[in-house]
Amino acid sequence: PPASTNGSSSAPSVPLSPADPAALERVVPEPAGITAAAGTFTLTSATAIHASSGAEPVAADLAAYLKQQTGLAPAVSQSPDAAIQLVLQPSGGDPSLGTEGYTLVIGPSSVKLTAATDAGLFHGVQTVRQLLVGAKLQDGTITDHPRFAYRGVMLDVARHFYSVADVKAYIDAAALYKVNEFHLHLTDDQGWRFAVPGWPKLTSVGAATQVGGGVGGSYSAADLKEIVDYAASRYMTVIPEIDMPGHVGAAVYAYPSLACDGRHHGPVTSVSPAYDSLCTSSESTYRFVDTATKAAADATPGATYLHMGGDEAQALSLTQYNAFVAKTQNLVAGHDRTPIAWAEAGTATLLPQTVLEYWNTAQPQPYVLQAAAKGTKLIMAPGNHAYLDQQPVAGFRVGLHWAGYVPVSKAYDWDPVTVLPGIAPSAVLGVEAPLWSETVKNLADAETLAYPRLPAIAEIGWSAPNTHDWQRFSKRLAAQAPLWDKLGIAYYKSPEVPWG
Ligand code: TNX
Incomplete structure (x- = not known):
């Protein structure tokens, strides 16, 4: 008989046996509803995938993932009686599953994945990847949808530069956890990393170094297009960030006239910010800001958001800072x-749609509460839980610890609607896991900090709060390890997780 497994405490077990609820208890983020049934589905060399109209691209993704994991290469078939069915049901599906939800029904001889959008199908495919044990899937039904609309990760490519290939690898791994926003921190004191028409020195001078004095680098328009297209193929939107009016050491080094005193403090190759500032009283500053933000918007066609930074503008008075924020958000x-x-930008008068990203839990920020009370939406990235650059333990080979150490259990141990006391739950747009790269020299360093904590933040963003349970979560995390090994993800074997 079918048994509901949500709420039970069961370890991931291999091999699969009839009606084994534990075999479905391996998905991160935890799905909204799971019901195990007797039996298993076995993939063979004869298994085919049928896609309903519009579902063909996700069917091709599924075929490629199945091949990667099993060695078997299921054909995407025109035949409607293929064993695996991907069904796009824009209006007829379950409306309670929203635009990103899906239903997955696994039986002894068939697998049927249904969703209202191709994003929903793609998320369902990530669930299938995680459920595979060898070539088998436990029978049962999963119905799933996200808690929050915004589930982001951020990569700082300014402190250390990452090749397009490395950025794609970072995106690719995050997709496994149903992340849907990729925030790219493109500029900072140590480097300006993307081309702006009419301002060639931003990249020829402003991108020529990084923390530690390495060669740095920058993305051409074609590079950014490659990143944006790749993210879109993983159902993620790129959010470009231009950090202003502080954290602009590289821009001021390239064009000293952007500073009121016409002087630069660069090149910046140290970790500590130089506290340069754009000249907030000069009209030419806003022509620059307009051109740079337009270039970032042009590089991300169809995107919803653009991040304008606004953190740690120590060189400015509050009046100067607030005026800059007010003008820049209009641009x-x-x-x-x-x-x-x-979140600092909450001191300014905000447009109704401007979103604040909350990060510094150490400082009381009454203006964030006031903005939220007036309707400002918040992205929650509390440094002491969600910052992937914070070391999991003292002495970890990479990372900082200004927000304290963040072991896996602490990355998991928070709720976005209560982490900032006094806000209404409806103010929370979602969560983000930023990876600042002052100490992060390459992709392997990035992965060591992000895994297994990125999946923890992704689960905070996706899963219903009533599924929250560290013991069960830690077992589901452990069940991810074989896939990470297969994909070559350099994860940290935290002693908190019961790895098999
Ligand atoms: C604070 S978080 C910063 C960044 C640093 C980060 C290091 C934020 C908005 N500003 O400039 O990279 O700490 O953890």
Whole structure:
């Protein structure tokens, strides 16, 4: 008989046996509803995938993933009686599953995945990847949908530069956890990393180094297009960030006239910020900001958001800072993007649509509460839980610890609607896991900090709070390890997780 497994405490077990609820208890983020049934589905060399109209691209993804994991290469078939069915049901599906949800029904001889959108199908395919044990899937039904609309990760390519291939690898791994926003921190004191028409020195001078004095680098328009297209193929939207009016050491080094005193403090190759600032009282500053934000918007066609930074503008008075935020958000809105800014920007008068990203839990920020009370939406990235650059333990070979150490259990141990006391749950747009790269020199360093904690933040963003349970989560995390090994993800074997 079918048995509900949500709420039970069962370890992931191999091999699969009839009606083994534990075999379905291996998905991160935890699905909304799971019901195990007797039996298993076995993939063979004869298994085919049929896609309903519009579902063909996700069917091709599924075929490629199945091949990667099993060695078997299921054909995407025209035949409607293929064993695996991907069904796009824009109106007829279950409306309670929203735009990103899906239903997965696994029986002894068939697998049927249904969703209202191709994003929903793609998320369902990630579930299938995680459920595979050898070539087998436990029978049962999963119905699933996200808790929050915004589930982001951020990569800082300014402190250390990452090749397009490395950025794609980072995106690819995050897709496994149903992340849907990829925030790219493109500029900072140590480097300006993307081309802006009419401002060639931003990249020829401003991108020529990084923390530690390495060669740095930058993305051409074609590079950014490659990243944006790749993210789209993983159902993620790229959010470009231009950090302003502080954290602009590289821009000021390239064009000293952007500073009021016409002087630069660069090149910046140290970790500590130089505290340069754009000249907030000069009209030419806003021509620069307009051109740079337009270039970032043009590089991300169809995107919703553009991040304008706004953190740690120590060189400015509050009046100067607030004036800059107010003007800049209008320029961003003028390029048809919803502005996002770090929480400090809450001191300014915000447009109704401007979103704040909450990160610094150490400072009381009454203005964030006031903005939220007036309707400002918040992205929750509390440094002491969600910052992937914070070391999991003292002495870890990479990372910082200004927000304290963040073991896996702490990355998991928070709720976005209560982490900032006093806000209404409806103010929370979602969560983000930023990876700042002052100490992160390459993809392997990045992965060591992100895994297994990125999946923890992704689960906080996706799963219903009533599924929250560290013991069960840690077992589901452990069940991910074989896939990470197969994909070559350099994860940290935290002693908190019961690896098999
Ligand atoms: C604070 S978080 C910063 C970044 C650093 C980060 C290091 C934020 C908005 N500003 O400039 O990279 O700490 O953890």
